[in-house]
Amino acid sequence: MSWYCYLLRCADETLYCGITNDLAKRLDAHNDGTGAKYTRNRTPVVLVYQELCEDRSAASKREIAIKKLSREKKLALIASRTGWN
Secondary structure, three states: OOEEEEEEEOOOOOEEEEEEOOHHHHHHHHHOOOOOHHHOOOOOOEEEEEEEEOOHHHHHHHHHHHHHOOHHHHHHHHHHHHOOO
């Protein structure tokens, strides 16, 4: 089973970081209001970054590392992979 660490851009331009083993299902959950409490009132959300991780533990560790980054560093991470900023 593949695990992902991901970043979403919310409608209010904030960023949300999470992990999942099914990106499409999780993105749908965020957008229909059944995802994380943080994103419920910030829809629609757009997937702007994803990173494949070895397992759930690695995904959780990466999530913690990304959450510790400043907004500017998160935007740089996104831009380095996607060109979005």
